[in-house]
Amino acid sequence: MSAVTHLPAASSAWLPxxxxxxxxxxxxxxxxxxxxxxxxxxxxxxxxxxxxxPIALALGRTAWRGAVTTRWSRLLLRALGIRIxxxxxxxxxxxxxRARAVxxxxxxxxxxxxxxxxxxxxxxxxxFACRPLAKAEVGRWPxxxxxxxGGGALFIDRDRPSALPGVVADMTAALRRGESVAxxxxxxxxxxxxxxxxxxxxxxxxxxxxxxxxxxxxxxxEGAAAGPGSAVRGGAAFHEGAGVCGGxxxxxxxxxxxxxxxxxxxxASVLRIVATRGLVAEVTVFPAVRLDRPAAYxxxxxxxxxxxxxxxxxxxxxxxxxxxxxxxxxxx
Numbered sequence: 655m656s657a658v659t660h661l662p663a664a665s666s667a668w669l670p671x672x673x674x675x676x677x678x679x680x681x682x683x684x685x686x687x688x689x690x691x692x693x694x695x696x697x698x699x700x701x702x703x704x705x706x707x708p709i710a711l712a713l714g715r716t717a718w719r720g721a722v723t724t725r726w727s728r729l730l731l732r733a734l735g736i737r738i739x740x741x742x743x744x745x746x747x748x749x750x751x752r753a754r755a756v757x758x759x760x761x762x763x764x765x766x767x768x769x770x771x772x773x774x775x776x777x778x779x780x781x782f783a784c785r786p787l788a789k790a791e792v793g794r795w796p797x798x799x800x801x802x803x804g805g806g807a808l809f810i811d812r813d814r815p816s817a818l819p820g821v822v823a824d825m826t827a828a829l830r831r832g833e834s835v836a837x838x839x840x841x842x843x844x845x846x847x848x849x850x851x852x853x854x855x856x857x858x859x860x861x862x863x864x865x866x867x868x869x870x871x872x873x874x875x876e877g878a879a880a881g882p883g884s885a886v887r888g889g890a891a892f893h894e895g896a897g898v899c900g901g902x903x904x905x906x907x908x909x910x911x912x913x914x915x916x917x918x919x920x921x922a923s924v925l926r927i928v929a930t931r932g933l934v935a936e937v938t939v940f941p942a943v944r945l946d947r948p949a950a951y952x953x954x955x956x957x958x959x960x961x962x963x964x965x966x967x968x969x970x971x972x973x974x975x976x977x978x979x980x981x982x983x984x985x986x
Contacts (some may be wrong), residue, residue: 675916679845698733710804720783727780743940769838821959829863854961866942937974
């Protein structure tokens with residue numbers, strides 16, 4: 655089976671379901687960390703979490719909140735034994751969609767990517783200064799909820815469809831203030847070997863705020879190291895090659911160990927992560943996308959078409975970022 659395929663759509667557009675489950679998708683780690691390394695990682699992560707509490711309470715809506723959150727996210731990931739490698743993706747937008755790539759555009763953007771794990775918002779905020787969109791349950795977790803709120807997370811209650819317009823309005827307001835917002839339009843997590851459809855609702859925030867959409871593909875790899883010639887920028891290695899290699903030209907393997915799917919528990923997921931050696935979060939960043947004529951989408955139905963056009967383009971790009979050598983991405 656291709657590593658990136660389409661599966662039947664979920665029965666609910668608001669609460670999409672993933673077929674991934676721990677007993678089906680999780681693979682044995684290639685290299686296991688010893689007991690001392692695991693204990694050190696857990697201890698380090700707890701210390702970073704506790705140290706972040708007073709910082710989160712003091713941050714508020716400050717100009718340097720994004721930079722502090724980025725550095726703190728990198729520190730927590732490093733404590734867990736995870737490195738970040740960032741690759742540049744390339745876009746080719748064809749067909750009838752009235753959209754264009756804007757690779758050199760700076761400023762705020764709606765960052766969208768596939769969803770694999772509870773680690774994803776940490777990986778994205780460690781790569782970009784942004785405000786992640788998180789499920790409301792995260793805001794109620796002890797310590798973690800305080801840290802997320804202090805870091806600028808926006809919360810969405812997936813059990814209340816009527817709350818969606820308010821969430822989109824909050825995202826739009828943040829984007830208009832010059833803050834990038836990160837969202838995971840699948841609405842649920844997949845194991846990393848496959849991904850779901852992008853739901854179009856969150857893309858309305860980019861249209862209302864007049865900002866581009868920047869797609870990102872997220873993969874977790876084992877036994878990986880930044881390849882020759884890669885540069886380090888802001889703590890993340892930008893890699894130009896087709897894949898990430900380990901020592902002596904050995905290609906890293908896709909890892910499902912960090913995935914958080916089905917009836918998995920947070921504790922079980924954390925223990926798997928700290929037990930895995932050589933774990934790398936690979937982020938493939940694609941050029942931002944804008945609609946050519948956003949004013950043409952003024953009515954209710956055209957606005958829906960605009961959202962769906964952006965969702966299809968972003969999903970297709972992310973799928974190409976998930977397909978490794980010898981794998982075939984299925985376009986949206």
